[in-house]
Amino acid sequence: MIRKITYGIFLGIIVLSLILFFAAFPFGKNKMAVGKYYLKNDINQTGAANVVTAVTLDYRGFDTLGEVTVLFAAATGVAILFYVLEEDKKKRERQVYPNFVVRVGSRIIFPFILLFGSYIFIHGHLTPGGGFQGGSIIASGFLLLYLAYPGERVNRSKLSVVEGIAGITFAGLGLWGLFTQGNSFLFNFLPKGQLNMIFSAGILPIIYIAIGFKVASEFAGIVDDMMCEAVCSGGEK
Amino acid sequence: MIYASWLLIIAMIVLAILSIEFKDLIAAVVAMGAVSLIISLLFLFLQAPDVAMAEASIGAALTMAIYIIVVRKTERREK
Amino acid sequence: MIYYIGAFLLIAIGLYAIIIKKNLIKILIGLDLIASGTNLLIVSIGYVKGGTAPIFSKGNILAKMMVDPVPQALTLTAIVIGASELALAAAFVVILYRHYGTLDIKKIRSLKW
Numbered sequence: 001m002i003r004k005i006t007y008g009i010f011l012g013i014i015v016l017s018l019i020l021f022f023a024a025f026p027f028g029k030n031k032m033a034v035g036k037y038y039l040k041n042d043i044n045q046t047g048a049a050n051v052v053t054a055v056t057l058d059y060r061g062f063d064t065l066g067e068v069t070v071l072f073a074a075a076t077g078v079a080i081l082f083y084v085l086e087e088d089k090k091k092r093e094r095q096v097y098p099n100f101v102v103r104v105g106s107r108i109i110f111p112f113i114l115l116f117g118s119y120i121f122i123h124g125h126l127t128p129g130g131g132f133q134g135g136s137i138i139a140s141g142f143l144l145l146y147l148a149y150p151g152e153r154v155n156r157s158k159l160s161v162v163e164g165i166a167g168i169t170f171a172g173l174g175l176w177g178l179f180t181q182g183n184s185f186l187f188n189f190l191p192k193g194q195l196n197m198i199f200s201a202g203i204l205p206i207i208y209i210a211i212g213f214k215v216a217s218e219f220a221g222i223v224d225d226m227m228c229e230a231v232c233s234g235g236e237k
Numbered sequence: 238m239i240y241a242s243w244l245l246i247i248a249m250i251v252l253a254i255l256s257i258e259f260k261d262l263i264a265a266v267v268a269m270g271a272v273s274l275i276i277s278l279l280f281l282f283l284q285a286p287d288v289a290m291a292e293a294s295i296g297a298a299l300t301m302a303i304y305i306i307v308v309r310k311t312e313r314r315e316k
Numbered sequence: 317m318i319y320y321i322g323a324f325l326l327i328a329i330g331l332y333a334i335i336i337k338k339n340l341i342k343i344l345i346g347l348d349l350i351a352s353g354t355n356l357l358i359v360s361i362g363y364v365k366g367g368t369a370p371i372f373s374k375g376n377i378l379a380k381m382m383v384d385p386v387p388q389a390l391t392l393t394a395i396v397i398g399a400s401e402l403a404l405a406a407a408f409v410v411i412l413y414r415h416y417g418t419l420d421i422k423k424i425r426s427l428k429w
Binding site: 032042049056067071219222 | 317319320321324327328331332335336357360361362363364365369370371372373379382383384385386388389392393395396397399400401403404406407408411
């Protein structure tokens with residue numbers, strides 16, 4: 001009963017905030033002032049054709065660094081939680097191997113998934129997409145391999161090396177801009193180039209490629225922890 | 238266009254209610270993935286292609302995979 | 317406008333799942349519904365009627381007819397963080413199941429209220 005009363009109270013708060021929302025932000029009317037500023041100054045200040053990329057990596061780049069750190073902390077947390085469980089050998093689940101079509105088809109499709117993901121994060125400053133999307137597409141390619149070959153594992157130490165290099169690239173570019181070129185973290189010190197060319201927007205493509213590798217390795221690690229805990233208990237971490 | 242968004246939002250609400258009312262947890266998780274997919278279509282209607290790609294690849298693929306692994310490791314029926 | 321109502325309904329349904337349901341996976345689904353509804357709400361704040369996506373892909377697309385890029389950038393990071401937090405919560409659910417042998421929060425004693 002107390003749950004229903006609590007839910008009723010929260011429902012009232014939700015309906016009230018909906019009404020207040022309609023009053024405060026009418027749908028489809030005006031932009032925020034900061035959005036107008038970003039749209040007006042994007043080409044001169046960053047040179048990226050995709051304004052969402054410019055806001056994510058340039059104007060709010062420090063925010064994105066913190067976000068990648070949160071992702072790293074969550075992946076580490078999943079690994080730690082399952083590592084403790086590894087000690088008490090639980091029941092081994094029945095291994096089910098998929099059929100021939102799935103195994104061979106996944107081998108044929110996997111390079112194309114990698115190619116598609118890398119295309120998306122290399123062109124992140126020109127077209128919709130970027131490091132987060134491309135990285136998660138690559139991680140879903142790893143998920144496909146895990147479904148096709150249960151019992152096989154990726155090499156975790158190599159994943160950690162890729163992840164570390166990507167993180168160091170991101171932080172190192174920011175610090176390089178801070179100490180040598182300008183006086184702000186993640187200062188865009190490379191030339192801006194011409195709009196809508198692939199070598200444009202300074203350091204933004206490099207950072208997005210680093211984020212792509214980092215997100216791909218983090219999510220592949222999470223999928224590895226979860227899948228391997230499911231089908232191959234007792235493996236080496 | 239506007240009727241398409243109305244239809245999609247009604248379908249999204251129905252799927253969300255189904256996803257918390259199904260007793261079979263696998264069916265509930267699949268309904269949740271369908272909600273994510275419809276939300277990614279709505280992001281496309283709202284002129285946000287970046288967010289639509291992120292939601293389609295993370296919300297509808299990776300999240301659903303994680304849910305299905307968890308359901309497989311625990312129990313399938315909600316009692 | 318229908319987007320606001322849809323997003324608020326998603327949040328209400330997710331809250332219902334969190335408060336009323338007793339299965340841990342249903343509670344996770346409720347958390348995910350709330351996250352999706354919030355993302356939809358934030359993106360629909362930035363929509364401008366008749367606007368285009370904020371990408372300067374051709375010369376004749378001006379900044380005046382674009383939608384607001386700031387909510388989209390915020391939502392982009394929020395989706396990724398939401399997925400990783402969900403993975404962490406799922407790991408906790410698996411560990412609780414190993415420890416207590418059930419997913420019912422009535423039987424997991426410290427969560428009863």
